[in-house]
Amino acid sequence: GEDVEQSLFLSVREGDSSVINCTYTDSSSTYLYWYKQEPGAGLQLLTYIFSNMDMKQDQRLTVLLNKKDKHLSLRIADTQTGDSAIYFCAENGGYQKVTFGTGTKLQVIP
Amino acid sequence: EAGVAQSPRYKIIEKRQSVAFWCNPISGHATLYWYQQILGQGPKLLIQFQNNGVVDDSQLPKDRFSAERLKGVDSTLKIQPAKLEDSAVYLCASSLIKGSEAFFGQGTRLTVV
Numbered sequence: 001g002e003d004v005e006q007s008l009f010l011s012v013r014e015g016d017s018s019v020i021n022c023t024y025t026d027s028s029s030t031y032l033y034w035y036k037q038e039p040g041a042g043l044q045l046l047t048y049i050f051s052n053m054d055m056k057q058d059q060r061l062t063v064l065l066n067k068k069d070k071h072l073s074l075r076i077a078d079t080q081t082g083d084s085a086i087y088f089c090a091e092n093g094g095y096q097k098v099t100f101g102t103g104t105k106l107q108v109i110p
Numbered sequence: 111e112a113g114v115a116q117s118p119r120y121k122i123i124e125k126r127q128s129v130a131f132w133c134n135p136i137s138g139h140a141t142l143y144w145y146q147q148i149l150g151q152g153p154k155l156l157i158q159f160q161n162n163g164v165v166d167d168s169q170l171p172k173d174r175f176s177a178e179r180l181k182g183v184d185s186t187l188k189i190q191p192a193k194l195e196d197s198a199v200y201l202c203a204s205s206l207i208k209g210s211e212a213f214f215g216q217g218t219r220l221t222v223v
Contacts, residue, residue, distance in 0.1 A: 044214075099155070101152050
């Protein structure tokens with residue numbers, strides 16, 4: 001079955017770059033997503049990448065995909081305190097089911 | 111554009127009681143999902159509808175959970191009887207077509223005591 005794994009916690013200083021990593025197992029994934037969840041709020045789609053791409057940049061966000069290693073990363077440039085949240089990696093694999101990772105809690109230190 | 115609406119926002123019930131959650135997806139979205147998010151974990155898909163038909167309910171505990179989307183629009187998720195381990199946030203999401211971007215509601219936080 002599908003499995004998506006992430007490290008649980010990341011702490012960075014304000015202004016630095018953050019890199020959140022994710023690995024997945026489903027080789028049939030067509031889309032890979034990054035969602036942000038703030039306390040008490042629903043999930044917000046930040047960005048996504050098609051499986052035939054290896055990089056996507058969107059303002060401060062850069063997504064890198066290594067399809068061979070089934071590794072996805074999200075880089076946030078110039079991290080701000082407002083970026084503190086839990087970040088979920090998700091993949092859209094077989095049967096169009098979206099499977100989420102366990103989430104990485106990003107703490108930004110002022 | 112209105113987002114995905116869910117109600118109630120919070121619910122506290124005793125174990126063995128019943129509870130129902132309601133979801134109104136974004137207008138025109140054919141695909142509707144119910145996810146369970148236990149504290150400290152990622153969302154887990156419970157059931158996926160395409161219009162009013164079930165696409166995937168492989169992770170739905172069918173002995174106690176049920177869901178319906180009778181007219182292909184709103185959906186309800188029911189738990190009967192509830193157990194302590196059902197305490198979680200129940201998230202509803204919808205997408206225009208199967209596999210496209212899913213938009214999430216704010217969720218219903220269920221506490222079973």
